[in-house]
Amino acid sequence: MADAESPSQTAGPYVHIGLTPNFTGITGVYPEDLGAVMCGDAALGERITLEGQIFDGAGDVLRDAVVEIWQADAAGNLPPSDPDFRGWGRCASDLKTGIFRFDTVRPGVATTADGDNHAPHIILWIVARGINIGLQTRCYFPDAAQANATDPVFSAVPPDRQPRLLARHQDGVWRFDIHLQGPEETPFFDL
Amino acid sequence: MSAALPPRDRDWHPPALAPDYKSSRLRAPTQKLLRLPSTISEETGPVFGHDTLGPLDADLITNFAASGEMALGPRRCIRGTVRDQNGRPVAGVLVEVWQANAAGRYRHVNEGYLAPLDPNFGGCGRMITDAEGAYQFMTVQPAAYPWPNAPNAWRPAHIHFSLSGPAFGQRLITQMYFEGDPLIPLCPIVQAIPSGKAVEQLVARLDMPHSESMDYLTYRFDITLRGGVQTPFENKMEGM
Ligand SMILES: [Fe+2]
Numbered sequence: 458m459a460d461a462e463s464p465s466q467t468a469g470p471y472v473h474i475g476l477t478p479n480f481t482g483i484t485g486v487y488p489e490d491l492g493a494v495m496c497g498d499a500a501l502g503e504r505i506t507l508e509g510q511i512f513d514g515a516g517d518v519l520r521d522a523v524v525e526i527w528q529a530d531a532a533g534n535l536p537p538s539d540p541d542f543r544g545w546g547r548c549a550s551d552l553k554t555g556i557f558r559f560d561t562v563r564p565g566v567a568t569t570a571d572g573d574n575h576a577p578h579i580i581l582w583i584v585a586r587g588i589n590i591g592l593q594t595r596c597y598f599p600d601a602a603q604a605n606a607t608d609p610v611f612s613a614v615p616p617d618r619q620p621r622l623l624a625r626h627q628d629g630v631w632r633f634d635i636h637l638q639g640p641e642e643t644p645f646f647d648l
Numbered sequence: 649m650s651a652a653l654p655p656r657d658r659d660w661h662p663p664a665l666a667p668d669y670k671s672s673r674l675r676a677p678t679q680k681l682l683r684l685p686s687t688i689s690e691e692t693g694p695v696f697g698h699d700t701l702g703p704l705d706a707d708l709i710t711n712f713a714a715s716g717e718m719a720l721g722p723r724r725c726i727r728g729t730v731r732d733q734n735g736r737p738v739a740g741v742l743v744e745v746w747q748a749n750a751a752g753r754y755r756h757v758n759e760g761y762l763a764p765l766d767p768n769f770g771g772c773g774r775m776i777t778d779a780e781g782a783y784q785f786m787t788v789q790p791a792a793y794p795w796p797n798a799p800n801a802w803r804p805a806h807i808h809f810s811l812s813g814p815a816f817g818q819r820l821i822t823q824m825y826f827e828g829d830p831l832i833p834l835c836p837i838v839q840a841i842p843s844g845k846a847v848e849q850l851v852a853r854l855d856m857p858h859s860e861s862m863d864y865l866t867y868r869f870d871i872t873l874r875g876g877v878q879t880p881f882e883n884k885m886e887g888m
Pocket of ligand 1: 748803806
């Protein structure tokens with residue numbers, strides 16, 4: 458009989474103290490916040506910036522969230538095999554604008570042992586006050602429509618909601634906004 | 649090189665919407681989560697080496713304090729084991745903790761409680777579980793604190809925990825409470841958890857055998873991460 462997973466609790470409004478202490482002015486404990494830098498100078502592939510905001514059901518921007526991402530390297534390896542690429546990042550929403558931002562590489566197609574092709578995608582995990590259990594979604598790229606169509610996750614999303622999983626290329630960055638509620642509600646996964 | 653993750657028991661975790669916890673009302677997704685089998689993206693995750701850690705990372709009493717000084721408050725040791733759902737220890741888990749000080753005040757720009765900051769207490773710590781899945785840190789007892797959810801609303805004393813296991817799909821944030829705290833049954837964040845048995849999993853127990861005479865009291869807090877259910881691929885995972 459399997460044991461039960463420990464139940465989740467909200468990260469609360471002061472999540473930064475634990476996850477990004479330097480960001481909230483607690484300096485001198487850790488030399489830097491974990492996950493702030495994803496790429497070394499020699500990271501392979503196309504450098505991209507992924508940024509976005511998270512909106513609540515009233516349309517207000519969350520300014521107290523923390524977002525983590527996990528992704529393949531440019532060659533599609535999961536975990537990444539590029540020694541100059543971490544694959545993992547962590548970023549607090551800006552305290553004023555609510556913008557989160559990751560400087561990363563564009564992920565490649567991940568082919569698994571079972572022969573599945575996974576379209577280039579980035580997993581996002583979102584925690585904040587008012588979120589009782591971390592929310593997981595995925596960012597895909599609109600210029601990879603063919604790969605997306607056969608991706609086992611993207612293709613399982615109802616077609617009318619698939620556009621919410623696509624980043625928009627805008628002013629040189631990939632923009633991925635997250636809507637927690639409302640007509641544009643982002644699909645969240647239980648994977 | 650990865651093992652399928654069992655689906656989360658969503659009836660064991662708090663639901664996204666817990667109306668008595670007001671902040672959840674506008675932040676809870678309204679549509680059902682899309683449940684699918686895990687993929688390589690959830691079954692893999694970043695590795696955190698012990699070289700990530702500094703010598704004082706697991707000592708909240710001194711890691712922010714001026715040289716030769718210590719945080720104020722009752723001295724505590726918190727220790728436990730991280731296991732998977734098969735009861736097997738999980739090594740290499742990054743455990744990050746944060747908490748209010750002994751007066752119930754957080755060191756944070758958005759914090760407004762009138763209780764004082766402790767100049768020697770930052771409130772963060774981290775460790776990585778050893779080969780037996782064990783972790784341990786030193787801190788001071790955090791106080792209960794009021795919050796604006798409702799008039800006269802108080803959080804039970806707690807320590808926030810973040811766990812990064814070997815698979816990103818195991819990612820978990822939770823809170824640890826202290827045995828016997830009368831505020832536990834009054835807290836809408838705790839009570840968002842549907843079952844009393846699940847709440848018990850988050851209540852640390854006084855551990856006298858591991859307490860230190862004339863020094864500190866120890867509380868034991870074991871954590872179970874998602875995963876470890878037997879699968880046909882299980883044998884290949886052994887020894888990884
Ligand atoms: Fe708290």
